[in-house]
Amino acid sequence: MNSPPFEFLGPYRVGKPLGRGGMGTVFAAVHEKTKQPVAVKLISDHVADEAKFRRRFDAEIKSLQCLSHRGIVRIYGFGEEEGHLFYSMELVQGESLQKLIRREKHLDWQTTIDVAIQICGALKHAHDIGVIHRDLKPANLVVDENWQVKLVDFGIAKIFGDSNTVAGSLLGTADYMAPEQATSKGITQRTDLYALGSVMYAMLAGRAPFTGKSVTQVINALQRDRPVPIDLIRPDVPPELVELIHELLEKAPEQRPPTALAVMNRLKAMKAGLERIRTVASEASPTEAALGDDDATGEFLMPPSEGDRQDTGSDVRALTSSTAAPRQGEELHSAGSDDLVIVSPEEPTVLSVGHLGPTRLVESIANDEHEDTSKTHFQTVTDAHSEPGGVASGQTLADRSFVGWAKIVCMAAVLFCGCVLFVWAMQTPSPDALYLDSLTGDTTAMQAFLQLYPNDPRCTEVEDLQIGRKLRGVLNRLNAQAKLGITELSPSEESFLSVMEGRELNPTQAAGKIEQWLNIYRSDAQLSNLELSEMITMAEREQQRLLKRAPLNAIDKRAGNLLKRVRKALDSHDPEQTKRELNAIIDTFGEIDWANPAVEEATRQRNQLDAAQENKSANPQ
Known part of the structure; x- marks a missing residue:
């Protein structure tokens, strides 16, 4: 990078360049009077010279004015030096999530949940006041020595209601942008939620959901293809987390979770539920707990392993941390500052060092009609007209x-x-509460019910629900594996897919096919294969279920499709939503003969939900 063009930008003495982004260059700087270290972003001349950009720059400063959250970088001031626009920001001491992923290859799912919860908190704050980030990516997320995640570079943020940015303009990074950013569709809060899903995917898989040799290839894949299921890449990831990530990566915004708060609540509940299951399992099996202390500590943050860091060609030194942050002594060598962490051109445009004062608001940049009167000015953030970190004079x-x-x-x-x-x-949840949650498809509740209440008469039903959900997951995985061709299916897997296909249309015939498959693979010699053993268990349970329906013999294909809708309704985690969908099926198809099997199944499932809710109300925990 070139040397700074100015010795001073406003009150800041400009130091060495830290990084370069699409809109300008970031320099290390020090407030000449207070000696406070900051990052100053100097807007590129070819961008700043456009009148439209100057108006957009004003809107961006307005968006930064409103942001006051520990997970979002703070702004200290902005101004113009001899016609060149700039603004000063907090230096964030830490390492970008992108560098962390490159070094570690991938992160564990516990760390992914923790990081995602923090990102959701920052996005919720921004969305609540009408700011959309539009360029959320690992390079714009910095992790400090305490594993506090900070979202940087709101440089292309957009205010709801402002029209400075044309819908569909590619103001984002292709690898992590949402499909609607590459089209003429509008940008909403759910655009950031798609990017959040991409970031979570990258933390687990070590790469973005879609990659290519060119931006065009990435955008085409983004709009046309579905990402490789994360559980194919990382089988250890809990199905609840896999489901959430793929919901966030839905092409249609309306199919994604509605808000960052909703995602954060699901992640927190997921973390608490998985931790509770682990705690209960430890109490139930002291021997296993003693042997597995490392896995039952409840510690979600993984310490990064030691690895070589790429030299960016600038003076840097890695952070130190007691456990999870980059290790002491790992350095990116240079002859300059010992405290700054550098960013490459693809890294965030804000870096950090030291402790900075409380977040404050910035005054709006001067209007266009005042541009000719002064080419050099600087406006600090104001909070009762105090200096950053100071106390108001009237206090x-x-x-x-x-x-x-x-x-x-x-x-x-x-x-x-x-x-x-x-x-x-x-506290140990009641059996009725767990049973009700199990009926809604909550796999964590199913596992807890079976572990805590093995003698409950409803155990068989919950086991069937659990195996049914596992069966759908296995079939989805095998279908995806067959289509993508990543790994060739074994003969047992390929034949398993074949016998399970169309089983709802002719239960008797399907049960016979399953019996033939079991005769081939149900032998003691084969049971050493754990995956095959699980498929055999699922096949046996599915055969029993189909035989119960054998008197129905072949049913109408339309009824089979309707039964699929019934089972899809049961996958919802909201009991009231499940009941609404079941009631809709019962009311709509109740008088149609061909739909009787599906209506009967919907009625049975609704009655079970009603009974479970009544028991829960009568016996509150």
């Missing part, structure tokens, strides 16, 4: 004392609530 000692006590009270209240939530999470 008394008593006021500060009151604020201090208020903070202590708030912290105590938060701690108390946390203790209450922890105690609640550790």
Whole structure:
């Protein structure tokens, strides 16, 4: 990179360049008066000279003004030096998630959940005040030594209602952009949620969902193809997390989760549920717990392994951390600053060092009509006209004392609530509550029910639900594997797919095919294969279910499709939504003869849900 064109930008003495982005270059800088280290982004001349961009720059500063969250980089000021636009931001001490993924190849699913929860918190704050990031990617996420994730570079953020950015313009990184960003469709909050799904996919798989040799190839794949199922790449990932990631990666925005808050709540519930299952399993089996202490600690953050860092050609030094952050002594050598972490051109446009003052608001940039009157000016952030990190001049000692006590009270209240939530999470759920959750397709609840209440008369039914859900997952995986050709199917897998196809249309014939398949593979010699053993168990249960329906013999193909809709409704985690869908099927098709099998199944499932809810109400936990 070239040397800085100015010795000063506003009140900042400009240092060496840190990174270059699509809109400009970031320099290390120090406030000449306060000696506070910051990052200053100097907008490129070919961009800043356009009148339209100057108006867009003003909107971007407005968006940054509104952001005040520990997971989002802070802005300190902005201005113009001899006609060149710039703004100063917090330096973020840490390593980008992109570098972390490159070094570690992939992250474990526990760390992925923790990081995603933090990203959701930052996105929720931005979305609540009308800001869409539009370029969420691992390079724009920095992880500090305490595994606090900070979202940087809102340089192409868009305000709801502002029309400066044309819908469909490619203001994003192709590898992580949503399909609607490459078309004329509008950008919404769910655009960022798609990018969140891509980031989670990359953390687990080590790469973005879609890659190619050119941007055109990536965009074509983005609009046309489905990503390789993450559980094909990482079989250890829980099915609940796999399902959420692929929901986030849906092509149609309306099929994605509605808000960042909804995603965050699902992730938190998923984390608590999986941890609770692990805790219960440890209590139920002390021997296993003793042998598996490393896996039952509840520690979700993985310490990165040691690895070589790529030299970017600039002066840097890696961060140090006690456990999970980059290790002490790992360096990117140079002759300059010992504290800065450099970014490459594809890295975020904001870096960091040191502790900075509290987040404050920026004054709006001067309007276009004032551009000719002054080519050099700088506006600091204002909070009662105080310096960053300072105290407002009108604030008394008593006021500060009151604020201090208020903070202590708030912290105590938060701690108390946390203790209450922890105690609640550790309580053993009632069998009725777990049974109701199992009926909605919650695999965590199914596993907990079977472990905690093995003598409950409903265990057989829950086992059938669990095996049925596993069967659908295995069939989906084998179908995807066959279509993608990543790994050739074994004879047992290929024949398993064949005998399960069309089983709803003719239960008797399907049960006979399954029996023939079992006669071939159900032998003691074959049972050493764990995957085959699981397929045999699923085939036996499915055969029993089909034989119960044998008197129906062949049913109408339309009824088979309707039965699939019934089972899809059962996959919902919302009991009320499941009941609405089942009632709709019953009311719509109740008087049609060919639909009787599906209507009977929908009625049976609805009655089970009603009974479970009544038991739960009568016996609250």
